[in-house]
């Protein structure tokens with residue numbers, strides 16, 4: 001999908017994400033678990049409205065990126081409430097370039113489903129993370145239950161054009177092909193959601 005069109009789709013989701021931002025939802029405990037060890041200079045890709053910002057505990061600086069103008073507007077408001085330096089960039093993650101080894105922790109939550117080249121973005125995360133640093137992911141994808149997986153595969157061509165993300169990506173396989181050192185994966189909800197703890 002054209003990325004301009006995709007970012008406009010996400011613009012229309014921004015209000016819903018913003019409403020959920022300070023509420024406890026089904027994924028709140030997963031986000032807390034994932035981000036408990038995030039520390040130092042943190043890069044968060046495709047940060048949406050900044051749902052994760054208040055969860056970080058041990059931050060030197062936070063650099064957040066998203067390509068949806070509406071998401072970024074809300075995230076910049078959320079950033080003002082933080083006690084640590086927090087910059088929100090309006091950028092396409094696939095076109096970004098930071099210097100190598102810049103961040104102690106690189107985070108992505110619920111965004112690998114949207115990139116045309118998720119494997120490329122994982123390698124960029126590896127590149128931008130310091131050696132020994134952490135890459136933390138909370139992502140959704142195809143279920144480990146065949147009956148659900150088949151349904152996801154049938155619906156994906158129709159849904160992805162409308163919601164801007166794929167529901168049938170095999171995140172575990174994509175990770176296997178990456179150069180990340182995965183230390184732990186926790187899968188939830190019929191194997192559709194994954195918490196991934198990795199190092200570089």
Ligand SMILES: C[S@@+](CC[C@H](N)C(=O)[O-])C[C@H]1O[C@@H](n2cnc3c(N)ncnc32)[C@H](O)[C@@H]1O
Pocket residue numbers: 007010011017045046047048049051065066067068071091092093094108109110111114115
């Ligand atoms: C499902 S939302 C998740 C938002 C947030 N990470 C969270 O966990 O609540 C996906 C986000 O990815 C952003 N996104 C998707 N593709 C992107 C890209 N290529 N560059 C930058 N942002 C992107 C969208 O604008 C949207 O804010």
